[in-house]
Amino acid sequence: MALNKLALIRYKTIDECLRNRGRRWTLENLIDRVSEALYEYEGIRDGVSKRTIQLDLQTMRSDKLYSAPIVVLDRKYYTYEDPSFSITQSKLTSADLQKMNEVVGILKHLNGFNHFGEMSEMIAKLENELQRNRTHGPDIIQFESNPLLKGLNWIDPLYKSIAARRAVLIDYRSFRAQKTRQDIYYPYLLKEYRNRWFLIGRNKAKRHLVTMALDRIEGVEELSREPFYPYPEVDFDHYFDNVLGVTKSEKDRPTKVILSVRRETAPYILTKPLHRSQTVLQETDDSTILQIEVVLNFELEREILGFGPQVQVLSPRILVKRIAQALEAAARLYDAGKVPDTNSNMV
Numbered sequence: 063m064a065l066n067k068l069a070l071i072r073y074k075t076i077d078e079c080l081r082n083r084g085r086r087w088t089l090e091n092l093i094d095r096v097s098e099a100l101y102e103y104e105g106i107r108d109g110v111s112k113r114t115i116q117l118d119l120q121t122m123r124s125d126k127l128y129s130a131p132i133v134v135l136d137r138k139y140y141t142y143e144d145p146s147f148s149i150t151q152s153k154l155t156s157a158d159l160q161k162m163n164e165v166v167g168i169l170k171h172l173n174g175f176n177h178f179g180e181m182s183e184m185i186a187k188l189e190n191e192l193q194r195n196r197t198h199g200p201d202i203i204q205f206e207s208n209p210l211l212k213g214l215n216w217i218d219p220l221y222k223s224i225a226a227r228r229a230v231l232i233d234y235r236s237f238r239a240q241k242t243r244q245d246i247y248y249p250y251l252l253k254e255y256r257n258r259w260f261l262i263g264r265n266k267a268k269r270h271l272v273t274m275a276l277d278r279i280e281g282v283e284e285l286s287r288e289p290f291y292p293y294p295e296v297d298f299d300h301y302f303d304n305v306l307g308v309t310k311s312e313k314d315r316p317t318k319v320i321l322s323v324r325r326e327t328a329p330y331i332l333t334k335p336l337h338r339s340q341t342v343l344q345e346t347d348d349s350t351i352l353q354i355e356v357v358l359n360f361e362l363e364r365e366i367l368g369f370g371p372q373v374q375v376l377s378p379r380i381l382v383k384r385i386a387q388a389l390e391a392a393a394r395l396y397d398a399g400k401v402p403d404t405n406s407n408m409v
Contacts, residue, residue: 067104068100068104068106069118071096071099071100071103071104072096072099072100072110072114072115072118073118073121073122073128073149074149074150075095075096075099076092076095076096076115076118076119076122077122077130077148077149077150078218078219079091079092079095079140080130080132080140080141080142081142081147081148081215082281082283083141083145084281084283085283086135086139086141087139087140087141088138088139088140089112089115089116089140092115092119092140093109093110093111093112093115096110096115096118097109097110098286102222102226119132119140122149128149130142130147130149131143131144131147148215162188162192163192165188166185166188166189166192169184169185169188206257208257211257211258211277212276212277213259213275213276213277213278213279214259214276216259216261216276216279216282217252217259217276219282219284220249220252220261220276220282221252222284223249223282223284224249224250224251224252226284227290227292228284228285228286228288228290229246229247229248229249229266229284229285229288229289229290230246230247230249230282230283230284230285231244231245231246231247231281231282231283231284231285232244232245232246232247232274232279232281232282233279233280233281233282234274234278234279234280235278235280236278237278242280244281245265245266245267246265246266246267246285246288247261247263247264247265247266247272247274248263248264248266248290248291248292248293249261249262249263250262250263250264250271250292250293250296250298251263251298251301253273253302253308255307255308255361258275258276258277259275259276259277260273260274260275260276260308261273261274261276261279262298262301262308264291264293270311270312271293271296271311271312273308273309273310295312296312303338304316304339304355304356304357305356305357305359305361306336306337306354306356306357306359306361306362306365307359307360307361307362308361309357309359309360309361310357310359314357314359315357316339316355316356316357317355317356317357317358317378317381318353318354318355318377318378319353319354319355319356319358319362319375319377319378319381320343320351320352320353320375320376320377321336321351321352321353321354321366321373321374321375321376322349322350322351322352322373322374322375322376323349323350323351323352323369323372323373324348324349324371324372324373325347325348325349325350326372327369327372327373328349328350331350331352331373332350335354336352336354336365337354337355337356339353339354339355339356340352340353340354341353341354351376358378358380358381362381363381363384363385363388366385367385367388367389367392
């Protein structure tokens, strides 16, 4: 069953509503939300009729499309019988596969132009998924992924809110918090680091930027009537240029970090630089001296510690001290008599 663009917008909007179990959705609520989406993405001011939404619900239930388990509670409220269901997880139809193959063909053509030169990985991922759906065979190419990672479902609604410059109500629980907190945020940027996603935005009640892990978000609701306030003080296209990872404040400034890398490890860091600012200062028979200019943060320390004795920090002094303290603390865990006997309970 081939779908047009407007139908896809309606189905996806209805799906987002029915997945949001923090609110009860009447038919009128669905009509209003779909009308807002059509205006937001296509500039359609006429809204959508009751009959259209009723047919959409019926079509989504059909086994020819999504087989969506849509139920009506109290003869009034629409929801999914299976809380984990989403049309985004349903199997692709033959028509879907045909359209996506056409899209991949266009992307491969565009990838030859300089301004689309970073699409190779995305195209490879799409081709691999299409190949698996067509042949039901194994992966031809495997990318780094974490199937247990939470929070990926928030990427799409947050992306839309950023693009539309809309405030959002977020239920967030940090690792240190004992309970979830709900606040209004102005979202500005989505950032990925090592398969984990983060939102950079500003809390309405505070002045400075905050970074929130999407896997700690428990709810997102776009606030169409809440004024949106941009953050012109920061150029988000270059905000993370001098950072390894995502931990940074507006006041942080990059520092020149000098590292001594042992000969056997140097080729790995030279072929995969720690940061775009990496330069070679000196090479000897035993080591390579490198310099990077970055903000001193947790991710930088973790990266350096991951090399163990293969990498030594020469400067700045504050980073030398932090790394030394971390290594000393780690060494104490392995002192004689302090290592737990992990084999005692094994069978």
